[in-house]
Amino acid sequence: MSAGAALSQAALRARIDTVLAEVPDPEIPAVSVVDLGIVRGVDADGRNVIVTPTYTGCPATIAIELAIRVALDEAGLADIGIKTVLSPPWTTDMISDAGRDKLRAYGIAPPPKGAEGRSLHGPDIVECPQCGSTLTKEVSRFGSTPCKALWQCLDCHEPFDRFKCH
Amino acid sequence: MSDTLFHSLLELGDDSLILGQRLCEWCGKAPSVEVDLSLSNLGLDLMGQATLFLNYAGEVEGKGRDGDRLAFHRDGEQFRNSLLVEQPNGDFGQTMARQFLFSTYQLGLFEQLVKSTDPRIAEIAAKAVKEVRYHADIAAEWVIRLGDGTEDSHERMVDGFDWFWRFIDDMFAMDDDQRALAEQGILADKAALRPAFDSRVAAVLAEATLPAAQPVWQVGSGRQGKHSEHLSHLLAEMQQLARAHPEATW
Numbered sequence: 358m359s360a361g362a363a364l365s366q367a368a369l370r371a372r373i374d375t376v377l378a379e380v381p382d383p384e385i386p387a388v389s390v391v392d393l394g395i396v397r398g399v400d401a402d403g404r405n406v407i408v409t410p411t412y413t414g415c416p417a418t419i420a421i422e423l424a425i426r427v428a429l430d431e432a433g434l435a436d437i438g439i440k441t442v443l444s445p446p447w448t449t450d451m452i453s454d455a456g457r458d459k460l461r462a463y464g465i466a467p468p469p470k471g472a473e474g475r476s477l478h479g480p481d482i483v484e485c486p487q488c489g490s491t492l493t494k495e496v497s498r499f500g501s502t503p504c505k506a507l508w509q510c511l512d513c514h515e516p517f518d519r520f521k522c523h
Numbered sequence: 524m525s526d527t528l529f530h531s532l533l534e535l536g537d538d539s540l541i542l543g544q545r546l547c548e549w550c551g552k553a554p555s556v557e558v559d560l561s562l563s564n565l566g567l568d569l570m571g572q573a574t575l576f577l578n579y580a581g582e583v584e585g586k587g588r589d590g591d592r593l594a595f596h597r598d599g600e601q602f603r604n605s606l607l608v609e610q611p612n613g614d615f616g617q618t619m620a621r622q623f624l625f626s627t628y629q630l631g632l633f634e635q636l637v638k639s640t641d642p643r644i645a646e647i648a649a650k651a652v653k654e655v656r657y658h659a660d661i662a663a664e665w666v667i668r669l670g671d672g673t674e675d676s677h678e679r680m681v682d683g684f685d686w687f688w689r690f691i692d693d694m695f696a697m698d699d700d701q702r703a704l705a706e707q708g709i710l711a712d713k714a715a716l717r718p719a720f721d722s723r724v725a726a727v728l729a730e731a732t733l734p735a736a737q738p739v740w741q742v743g744s745g746r747q748g749k750h751s752e753h754l755s756h757l758l759a760e761m762q763q764l765a766r767a768h769p770e771a772t773w
Contacts, residue, residue, distance in 0.1 A: 412571065
């Protein structure tokens with residue numbers, strides 16, 4: 358009997374959640390794939406973890422799937438599959454509150470909630486993750502990864518990444 | 524009809540694939556770091572779209588070809604991209620003229636395809652449309668900035684657009700079989716998208732103090748696999764590694 362089948366449904370789900378909560382995003386390791394909303398949960402029959410890509414062309418997508426696979430295997434959950442779904446499309450609203458706090462602590466301004474439909478443009482007021490000032494300006498619309506823009510605080514002068522609304 | 528659907532998915536995937544490859548040619552030599560990052564990021568989004576459309580095309584074809592196989596092991600005449608996207612980058616002005624025309628076209632198209640009765644097409648379009656909106660905005664901003672910029676940047680934008688007017692009909696081309704699929708709600712009726720495209724282009728050109736679109740002889744037809752020599756050169760570079768090591772995995 359497989360490890361997965363030996364556990365009750367509820368226990369299995371809890372175990373998967375625990376395992377995945379420890380899988381960091383390869384590009385922003387301060388947050389987990391669960392915090393970012395990349396992991397949507399487990400499907401109805403408990404056989405597959407449902408994941409969704411953030412950006413269509415995000416190069417981390419393959420690395421993320423691989424990291425989830427390795428984590429499941431190491432936890433003795435090798436018989437749990439990974440299923441990728443596109444719909445409904447991922448938005449930054451799917452980042453958890455805990456994830457937003459972790460981003461801020463890491464020096465990345467999190468995206469505001471309810472930004473759906475604004476097509477990567479957020480509101481103009483962005484809070485500096487270092488000092489909290491709202492006197493900030495955009496330096497570059499494109500940052501170190503596809504999901505971030507480069508900003509600078511005009512009070513503490515620190516440059517910082519801003520997670521784009523998506 | 525599955526042949527028509529296959530070819531239509533190739534059109535969607537090939538447009539994104541070929542333009543993505545073109546944009547990545549700028550990597551490391553764009554006018555500024557910001558532009559370098561932005562063109563590569565746009566290219567990445569397009570590669571993501573290409574992967575999704577070509578993988579689906581392979582499933583519809585049912586001959587065991589996946590997106591990689593279709594991207595790397597087809598010859599030029601089997602590509603269905605528009606002639607516009609395969610044109611060389613030229614200078615930054617020309618690249619932005621091409622990007623503005625393509626992203627404006629693609630935005631109108633994807634806004635329709637999110638309503639496709641084919642759920643796979645609808646979900647890919649819904650995933651990509653937000654990114655395309657961003658591309659269209661950025662390209663329009665550059666067209667305005669350069670057109671309404673210095674004498675030199677203005678002239679370069681005029682020259683850039685001059686080259687591309689001949690490829691617009693080709694981008695919007697549809698055959699009768701595709702029109703039938705559009706009537707079923709699977710594809711978008713591209714002719715119906717043209718007025719909105721024309722007026723958006725006219726508005727941005729006016730704001731950029733650039734001359735309006737010129738009625739010129741239209742060339743075709745990339746949608747039927749008839750391409751300029753530029754595609755062959757692009758494919759030679761893009762496919763060389765995969766063809767030299769066809770069984771390689773990594």
